[in-house]
Each structure stands twice: as C-alpha cells, then as structure tokens.
Amino acid sequence: MNDKIIKYVLGTYQIIIALAVGIYYxxxxxxPIERDPWLTIWQFLDLTMVVALAIAISVSVIRKRGLSGxxxxxxxxxxxxxxxxxxxxxAVAMIFLWNWTTFVLFPDSGNSDVxxxxxxxxxxxxxxxxxxSNGFYLWRSASKEE
Numbered sequence: 187m188n189d190k191i192i193k194y195v196l197g198t199y200q201i202i203i204a205l206a207v208g209i210y211y212x213x214x215x216x217x218p219i220e221r222d223p224w225l226t227i228w229q230f231l232d233l234t235m236v237v238a239l240a241i242a243i244s245v246s247v248i249r250k251r252g253l254s255g256x257x258x259x260x261x262x263x264x265x266x267x268x269x270x271x272x273x274x275x276x277a278v279a280m281i282f283l284w285n286w287t288t289f290v291l292f293p294d295s296g297n298s299d300v301x302x303x304x305x306x307x308x309x310x311x312x313x314x315x316x317x318x319s320n321g322f323y324l325w326r327s328a329s330k331e332e
Contacts, residue, residue, distance in 0.1 A: 193328035196241050200321030203238040207231055208314035211307075232286055235313060239279045242320040246272035249323075271323070274316045282309045 210231065250268045285305050 190328045190331045193324045193331075196245070197321040197324030197328065200238050200241060200317045200324065203231075203234050204314035204318030204321060207235060207310060208318075211310040211314075235282065235309075235317075236286075238317045239275065239282060239313070242275040242317050243272070243279060245320055245324060246275050267323075271316070271320060274312070275320065278309060278312050278316050281305070282313065285309060 210227065214227070246268065250272050253265055253268055
C-alpha cells in the first residue's frame with residue numbers, strides 16, 4: 187500500500203476513536219444500561235485507545251524528526267505543532283497507562299467505591315483532542331500528497 191492510503195486509514199481510525207470516546211464520555215452515563223455492560227464498553231474503548239495513542243505518538247515522533255534542526259530562521263508554526271503534538275500525546279499516554287495498569291492489575295486499590303475514577307476524566311477529555319487532531323493532520327498530510 188502506498189503512504190497516502192495508510193495515512194487515510196490511520197487518520198480515519200484516530201478520528202473515529204476520538205469521536206467514540208468523546209461522545210461516550212459525554213453521554214454514556216445517560217444510557218440506561220447496567221454497570222457491567224458499561225465497563226465492557228469502556229474496556230473495549232480502552233483497547234482501541236491504546237492503539238490510537240500508539241499511532242499518535244509514532245506519527246508525532248516522525249513529524250518531529252522530519253523538522254530541520256536549524257532554528258536560526260525562528261520558530262515556525264510546524265515546529266510548534268509538531269512539538270505540542272508529541273508532548274501532548276506522551277502526556278495523555280502516561281496518564282492513560284498509569285490509570286489503565288492500575289485498573290487492570292489492581293482493580294480493588296484506591297477508591298473502589300467511587301466510579302468512575304476521577305483520573306479517567308483527564309484521559310477521556312484530552313485523548314479525543316490529541317488523537318483527533320493527529321487524525322486530521324494525517325488526513326491533511328495525505329491530501330497534500332500527489
């Protein structure tokens with residue numbers, strides 16, 4: 187497959203995951219389902235979120251490495267975008283993995299009577315922004331290729 191198709195596929199995946207997480211975070215608690223199915227939906231979304239974050243970090247690293255190291259012309263918009271994308275992706279991934287491993291490995295630790303754990307709100311708010319913007323970057327990048 188050529189790079190253009192790969193970018194469209196990965197960008198589409200990231201946009202879909204961003205929409206799914208954002209919409210389910212906003213309206214999932216209003217759905218008339220019991221706790222176990224709710225957990226099952228989040229467990230499925232967690233797996234897709236791991237993949238989306240891995241794509242976002244990979245694309246951000248490639249994007250950052252593609253920049254020239256010369257900043258004598260000043261800091262460009264692409265320089266700021268590449269760095270912000272990388273560091274935001276890493277920050278969300280770190281918070282996500284800390285929460286996820288704690289949840290998977292030690293489900294009864296901490297405030298088990300509080301559901302959902304408040305730390306997940308940070309992930310569920312910022313992941314759609316980071317992953318979605320990265321997906322749109324991939325789409326724009328693919329559409330510029332000939």
